[in-house]
Amino acid sequence: MTILWAIVAGLIIGLLAKLVLPGRQPIPLWLTIILGIIGGLVGNGLASAFDVGDTNGIDWIRHAMQIGVAAVLIAIVTPAYGRRRV
Template sequence: MSFLWAIIAGLIIGLLAKLVVPGRNPIPLWATILVGIVGGLVGNLLASAFGVADTNGVDWVRHILQIGVAAVLVAFVTPLWSRRRA
């Protein structure tokens, strides 16, 4: 069941990251999900390292870190994908 939640969270984080990155991001949905999953995992690690992983209420800093890492990955993957498709 946690695998399913990772896919759902990866989809949401990946789509939010694509919204943050300016310009057209023609990467496929499966790549968006993978970028979101990796962004979520790395964002959680960074939040734990900074001591903000578990707070009272909504963990806004953790979520911002997750989306930020995923946005960097989207910005990195998009030119690679565009070059591959050309």
Template structure:
């Protein structure tokens, strides 16, 4: 069940990251999900490194780290993807 939640979270994080980046990112949805999952994991690690602890409510700072890392990954991968498939 946690695998399914990771895919759903990766989809949401990846789509939010694509919204943050200006312009169009012509990468497929499956790549957006993978980069969202990686961004979520790396964002959690980064938030823990900065001492962001779990709260009883929504962990906004942790989510900002997750979306930020995913946005960086998408911004890095998009030119590589478009060059490969041009």
């Protein structure tokens, strides 16, 4: 069940990260999910390192970090993926 939640969270984080970035990111859905999962894991680690990973209520800072990391990953991978496909 944990793997299923990681995939769902990766999808949501990855799609939100693509919305944050300007322009179009022509990467497939599977790559968006993988980068979202990585962004979620790294964002959790950063939030724990800055001691904002576990707060009262909704952890908005942690979620922002997850989306931010995923957006950076998508911004890095998109040009490389586009060049590979040409």
